[in-house]
Amino acid sequence: MHVTLRARHLFPELRRRDYYxxxxxxxxxxxxxxxxxxxxxxxxxxxxxxxxxxxxKRALSRGMQSLVIRxxxxxxxxxGKVFEQRYHAVQIRTxxxxxxxxxxxxxxxxxxxxxxxxxxxxxxxxxxxxxxxSERPRFTxxxxxxxxxxxxxxxALLQSEWKQFGLIDPxxxxxxxxx
Numbered sequence: 001m002h003v004t005l006r007a008r009h010l011f012p013e014l015r016r017r018d019y020y021x022x023x024x025x026x027x028x029x030x031x032x033x034x035x036x037x038x039x040x041x042x043x044x045x046x047x048x049x050x051x052x053x054x055x056x057k058r059a060l061s062r063g064m065q066s067l068v069i070r071x072x073x074x075x076x077x078x079x080g081k082v083f084e085q086r087y088h089a090v091q092i093r094t095x096x097x098x099x100x101x102x103x104x105x106x107x108x109x110x111x112x113x114x115x116x117x118x119x120x121x122x123x124x125x126x127x128x129x130x131x132x133x134s135e136r137p138r139f140t141x142x143x144x145x146x147x148x149x150x151x152x153x154x155x156a157l158l159q160s161e162w163k164q165f166g167l168i169d170p171x172x173x174x175x176x177x178x179x
């Protein structure tokens with residue numbers, strides 16, 4: 001599933017170092033689970049994109065409820081609302097859709113024009129540890145940087161089938177450009 005989770009309009013930007021550490025700690029809770037796994041993700045200024053695998057609809061619903069609650073409590077210290085509405089989820093059904101969704105999630109920062117300098121990979125995404133780039137991006141991981149903790153995929157679509165439509169260029173800009 002491709003899941004989008006949007007923050008409230010007046011909530012501070014999510015792409016901050018202090019928030020990154022908090023979000024990273026929350027995502028670590030979902031490592032190695034059988035029923036619900038976060039496979040890839042990216043943090044944008046006002047929303048999150050996640051690729052998740054869930055055993056069934058109930059596991060998806062419970063996993064996302066848990067993730068939303070943990071993120072909200074961690075980001076506000078239990079003193080406020082973070083998300084405007086329920087998450088939006090789209091089921092990934094084909095290898096082409098899986099490939100395009102991977103590119104969209106990992107390179108979404110380019111779509112929103114928040115690219116950090118000339119960096120080839122978004123440090124606020126799981127792209128740093130992604131092994132499906134068309135060329136190995138050259139970048140230096142800053143001292144003390146810890147990548148977002150993600151579970152390895154278990155579905156064939158996200159493990160390998162997507163590759164039949166080509167590896168992902170680290171400079172690919174997904175989706176239409178808006179104003």
